[in-house]
Amino acid sequence: MxxxxxxxxxxxxxxxxxxxxxxxxxxxxxxxxxxxxxxxxxxxxxxxxxxxxxxxxxxxxxxxxxxxxxxxxxxxxxxxxxxxxxxxxxxxxxxxxxxxxxxxxxxxxxxxxxxxxxxxxxxxxxxxxxxxxxxxxxxxxxxxxxxxxxxxGPYYKDGFSPVEAVVLEDFDRAAPKGTGRAKMAGNYAASLKPGLVAKKMGYPIVLFTDPRENLYVDEFGTSNFIGITADGQYKTPESSSILQSITNESLQVLATDLGLKVSRTPIRLSGLDQFTEVGACGTAAVITPVHAIQYRDRKFTFGDKAKAGQTLTRLYQGLQAIQYGETADKHGWLVNV
Ligand SMILES: Cc1ncc(COP(=O)(O)O)c(C=O)c1O
Missing domain, CATH: 3.30.470.10 (Aminotransferase class 4, branched-chain amino acid transferase, N-terminal domain)
Structure with a gap:
């Protein structure tokens, strides 16, 4: 070692x-x-x-x-x-x-x-x-x-802390029938500029919108969007220009196990107020809680600024417990190496 x-x-x-x-x-x-x-x-x-x-x-x-x-x-x-x-x-x-x-x-x-x-x-x-x-x-x-x-290292050294995201309408990450679903190097080059612009504005992550109309949620720069509604639904965007996140796919299974209704559906930016919790999910961090999204002059907020919501916390802990072998791998996701 x-x-x-x-x-x-x-x-x-x-x-x-x-x-x-x-x-x-x-x-x-x-x-x-x-x-x-x-x-x-x-x-x-x-x-x-x-x-x-x-x-x-x-x-x-x-x-x-x-x-x-x-x-x-x-x-x-x-x-x-x-x-x-x-x-x-x-x-x-x-x-x-x-x-x-x-x-x-x-x-x-x-x-x-x-x-x-x-x-x-x-x-x-x-x-x-x-x-x-x-x-x-x-x-x-x-x-x-x-x-x-x-x-x-552990993604959250200081705990599982919420961040604020911004919608930048001057940039698309992908084209409507382009390569957004592919994990190709060029997509990441295209996301550098909006990422830097957002950081300068004080936002650690960007929420990209659908490239055809810029009216729907697509995904964050390096993670998928998930939203939890007050009545316990797990919603994630249906879009042809986002990467098919394996973390999202796995969290959907765990959410179903927890009794949540899961749907892949177009999510309008103007409808972000339906969510009580929002997360950015991906391999690096599993889930990054998002406590606010700035869209034009409107700020949508989700739950507590200082603390992740209850449902996302359960999903985060549930997935990590499988990864660290602390709970049964009942879906057969782990491969010994
Ligand atoms: C653009 C983008 N979306 C989503 C994800 C999350 O995918 P996964 O959960 O497979 O890591 C990533 C990270 O790989 C990404 O780069």
Missing amino acids: QNLDWKNLGFAFLPTNGHVQSDFADGKWGPLQFKQEAYIPMHVAANCLHYGQACFEGLKAFTTKGGKAVLFRPDRNADRLRASADRICMEAPSEELFIAACRMVCDRNRDFIPPYGTGASFYLRPLLIGTEPTIGIKPSATYSFIVMATPV
Whole structure:
């Protein structure tokens, strides 16, 4: 075990023993290799550098209460990477290769997987890039599939604290029939400017609206929107331009288990006042409670500024308890590594 200050790690890259890589050439994926060198040699004309054939994933491994290392739903990330790759005409690893690479990166970096009880986890970042030198624009014929990983600290060092979000109508994250559903690198480049503008205005997160009419809620910069109504409904936007969050999908199952009515439905910005709790959900933090959303000159508020609402807290704790093996994994979401 590495001697790291697990409880005080941030969300930043910390060097580990290495990453795992498989290369695609001549119509097939090569063997998985473990690489200690963090730099990858690449042709200056590689497609990913110029034309953006690059997509990725994010998932975590945890050490459970029983001392086992587990991955949370890697099959869902494999599926999503394949869907992202399809949208931008890339070859993608099979689910089997994806999971084997995730297992290998955990196995070779076992001493970097944070111990139980520290709140820290091992963040895996699968990456798929087009490597063929391309000048005329076309899909690459060669690819690299990489899984790097790094230990990350607990997202909430000072407790599960609510934030305030802003709707910026001058920016869209995605186009109506564009690539918003794909976890491709370019989408994140497009979100940098609005993210910076929001921070300057004093808001840590941006709520993007549907790119066709700018009338409906889409998602936050790096997380899905979930809202809880006073009568116990869990609502999340139905939209063709948002990423299909695996955390959201899992929370919907837990919400149903808790007796909440779950619906995926278009949510009008003007109807945000139906919610008593709002959260931003994703792998990094599970749920970030949102206590207010500034939309034009109107501020919608949800519950207590200082404390997350009861339903979101139960969902947050429920999902974490599964991830840390503190409760039965009755939906079969954990994979031993
Ligand atoms: C744009 C966007 N939406 C939503 C999510 C949440 O997805 P997940 O729960 O699979 O991490 C992420 C993070 O990956 C994201 O980048």
